[in-house]
Amino acid sequence: MKTVPAPTPSVRRAFLRARWRMLTRRLRGPVGLVAVLLVGLAVFGLAYAGPALAAGLATEVQVRDTVFWAGTLAALVFSYTSFEVFFRAPDARLLAALPVPGAARFDDLFVRAVLLHLPLLLPAAALAWGFATSPGPHPPGAALYALLVPTIQLVFGLPVAICLHLLAGRSLLGQSNGLRKVLAGASVPDDAALLVYAPAVGLLATLVGGIFVDLFLRDALMRQKTSLLAPVLLGGLAIGVWATVQARKIAATSLHLILPRFGEVDVPPPYREDGVRKVVPGEGLGRFLPPATLPYFLRDIRQIRRRHRLDRVLVLGFFVAALKLAHGGPAPGWRVVIALTLMNGVFIVSAFRLRGELASPWLDRTLPDNRRMAALGRLAATAHHPLVALGLATLAALTTGDVGSAALVLGAGLGLTAALLVASDRLAELGRGRAGLTASLWRVAIASLCLIAGGLV
Amino acid sequence: MTTSKPADHAPQSGLPLAPASNGQARRTPALEIRGLAKRFRATVAVDGVDLDVFPGELVGLIGPNGAGKSTTVKILTGQLLADRGQVRVGGHDVVGDPLAAKRATGYVPQELELYPFLTGRELLELVATIRGLDATTAQAAIDSLLERFRLTPAAHRMTREYSEGMARKLSICAALLGNPPLLVLDESLNGLDPRAAAEVKAVIREELARGTAIVLVSHILDVLERLCTRVVLIDQGRVVKVLDRAALDALSATGTTLETFFIENTGGAS
Structure with a gap:
């Protein structure tokens, strides 16, 4: 039988070298420029806050x-x-x-x-x-x-x-x-x-x-x-x-x-x-979608729910935080909106994951190549938790009895959530093949913007 | 797959572990599988599989979807732990001595995963280091493999720029680094154009001539029919039929294809 060589102790070095090469190559070109801009934004936000x-x-x-x-x-x-x-x-x-x-x-x-x-x-x-x-x-x-x-x-x-x-x-x-x-x-x-x-x-x-x-x-x-x-x-x-x-x-x-x-x-x-789950949280949203979108939506929301099993805890935690913000401090409505944006920025990371670790060639091959319906299904699956958070943020604002503040949370929150969804979808598409990196940049961008907005408020 | 209880894991009577007629049964197998069983809760995926693969032998694993082929391959490559049974590669237990067993196995997965931001050469260098090759041996082996698979011109391109066929050939190169005694090819002819498929088949023949034991999982039955020294049919987690070369030739002589044999002998979901 053939002989097998003995191991050498250089595996650690080989990994470090490979990681460094991969990181530097990932940051080449427009992605690197975006990364530099975002780091600059983060530093500016921190230096300001x-x-x-x-x-x-x-x-x-x-x-x-x-x-x-x-x-x-x-x-x-x-x-x-x-x-x-x-x-x-x-x-x-x-x-x-x-x-x-x-x-x-x-x-x-x-x-x-x-x-x-x-x-x-x-x-x-x-x-x-x-x-x-x-x-x-x-x-x-x-x-x-x-x-x-x-x-x-x-x-x-x-x-x-x-x-x-x-x-x-x-x-x-x-x-x-x-x-x-x-x-x-x-x-x-x-x-x-x-x-x-x-x-x-x-x-x-x-x-x-x-x-x-x-x-x-x-x-x-x-x-x-x-x-x-x-x-x-x-x-x-x-x-x-x-x-x-x-x-x-x-x-x-x-x-x-x-x-x-x-x-x-x-x-x-x-x-x-x-292999078949009865119902996952959020599937009900499928009732409001065109029938042709449903298979894509169900595929994506099931993938997201498999990966993000503690989301419900986060949603509840967010509601408690929103209640606290709504009931004290200056400009409570805006503070809730900023917290909502931060929370939704975290939830929307799934838009990147659907093009990265949650994407599967097998899943892609099982459904027809209908890009429009696939995009709509993906957007709806990504939007579910942000919409729940928006509802809870509005509810938290309503508990103060200030309808104006609640309307502000609902209106501004809806606009910002929609903007985040569209922006993340575009960015995730641009960063296809670099889902992890793009998601990290996304987190930095959202955190920095919320930090700056928090400082302003 | 079934949802019954796993059976007793004694070797299944009437099914040869290895061809006895050519005297190989007395040689040391490159791969030994004994009483392998795996279940996922109520679902029995593998139910007492026994199999030996000897140096220079090409064993084709066939079976319906969900028959337990992939689970068996995942266990023998150390990606999944068996509930019962033992797998030894080159004499090394995959659980007790995983590094030695993995060094003795070259594996080409069905779903390819490469580091997209490494070049083909760099990826092979990393794998060579992991496989314990010194720098000089590694470079010589990498040059030779890249040449053999006609990947030399693309060696300095990042793997994200590779076509599916090129990525698969690179994955085979990685599996061959270190000259492992066992090669496991999971649907490795997928995504290859006819020329590349012919190259891979030529490499398979060369490796067999060098004494490498090969396990080939594939649904391309006519290729298996021509290349394999043995075909093992798995259904519902069990080895249900084993055809050695003589049996394959006899089947062919009667005008029966492996496809017909497959359909006649499998009752599971396909």
């Missing part, structure tokens, strides 16, 4: 509150998206049959996770910039405090979140039990129950750790007890390193087993039985 926000924070409590929420927002994002990086990597299928050592794959994905989440520190950097440059009455050390708390949270929180995801992934290799059945409920398979809870546990761990970081750094920076600074920094780093080492160990021994099992459970139970 940071000092404006810092100027209003006079007391230590106000500073700590704002920094806590900035850190929480970042932790909320990376607790979930780090899971996506490791379990739904776009090249997972390409590499699945290749002899990639688990540790090398871990390093590859870990670098990707770190780079992807570094921009989460930008709001903290903007706030720190605001404290450093504005002559407001804020306490001394506020700038460094605003920068360091979220940074340390990211340094230990991201590896802890990744470690928890991999631990939960490893649990897929064991048998399901009663506890998992209870935890799973009806939305996910029993054996995947721990995967659903891992992000929340990661978030909790980051927030608890963040409270300690806050306490020590408050004393170190705003009360000038500088001897505490080094232990906090080193402690955060030590936890991050420890969690990284643990996660890498799991990946080295089990990633090749975890990912195939995840591929199996990453389909909601109804699809796994016979």
Whole structure:
């Protein structure tokens, strides 16, 4: 029989080299120009919003509150998206049959996770910039405090979140039990129950750790007890390193087993039985569409709902936030509209995914090549959740009893939602083949615009 | 596929694991599948498949859609975990020693996935590194494969610019890097023009002559009929018929095509 060569230790370097090449090529041409413009927009937005926000924070409590929420927002994002990086990597299928050592794959994905989440520190950097440059009455050390708390949270929180995801992934290799059945409920398979809870546990761990970081750094920076600074920094780093080492160990021994099992459970139970689900949320919208559009609409909305299973939680969270915004502060109607735009910007990412990871040659081949109907179906599928969010935003405004404000939310919200839908559809079409990158640019653009609009309001 | 319980996974009587007449049964198989079973909840996808594939042998896997061919291929390439049974490639267990088993397997998937922003050469260099080839060996192998598949002029173009046929040929090049003892080709003649298909068939013959064991999953039955040393018919997750070369020739002599044989011996959804 033929002999097989032994492995060499250069896989990690080869991945880094390939990633760098791919990134630089993706950014060539008009896409690169758009990326530069958007980064410029984001920096402008942050440079504008940071000092404006810092100027209003006079007391230590106000500073700590704002920094806590900035850190929480970042932790909320990376607790979930780090899971996506490791379990739904776009090249997972390409590499699945290749002899990639688990540790090398871990390093590859870990670098990707770190780079992807570094921009989460930008709001903290903007706030720190605001404290450093504005002559407001804020306490001394506020700038460094605003920068360091979220940074340390990211340094230990991201590896802890990744470690928890991999631990939960490893649990897929064991048998399901009663506890998992209870935890799973009806939305996910029993054996995947721990995967659903891992992000929340990661978030909790980051927030608890963040409270300690806050306490020590408050004393170190705003009360000038500088001897505490080094232990906090080193402690955060030590936890991050420890969690990284643990996660890498799991990946080295089990990633090749975890990912195939995840591929199996990453389909909601109804699809796994016979490939046909009874009804997915949003299908009812199909009643209002031309019959020829219906197959395309159903295909796309089912694909979206398979991928975005926590959307309903987001919608409810948004409603709570909209209620809070509608009942306080200046220009409540506009603030709700901005929040709605931000939320819909997130939902509309599915327009890019329908041309990327959710596109399937098999699905395309099963339906006639009717571009007009396909486009309408895709637009309707993408529009479902934004329309629900619009309804809830209007309802939130109505609870104040101010009909004018509700009309503003409905009118402006409808216009902006329509604009976002059309713009995303055009951009996604232009960025076909670069869906991931275009979606990232989309997120940056929406976040920057909302930031600037928030500063103006 | 069925929704019955998986059967006992003892080798199914009357179905040869490998041709016994030519003495190959005593050689070490490049691929050994024993009692393979996989179910997705109530759906039994693979139900006790046993199969050996020997060096220099081309085994065609045929069966209706949903018969369990793709699930079997996914398990033997490490993309899916079996519920029961064992798969060894080049003597390495796909679960216990996955890296060695994957190094011993060259796989061309049905749905091609390439890094669109790498050139053909760069993609092959990455795969060569993953497969453990040193730089000198890798370059020589890549040059030779690109030449063999007439991809040298396109080697410095990004794969996103490749036609489906070129992408498939590049994928076959990647599978052949490292000279793996087992080659798994899943519908690998799809998307190829007649010339490219002829090239791939020539490469298959060359690889067989070199002693590579090949598993070819395809619905192009006339090609299987001509090329294969053995054809394995899978239906409802089970191996239902095995035709060795002599049986294929005998079938042909009676004027019966593999297509007729297929239709007569499968009752599942097609």
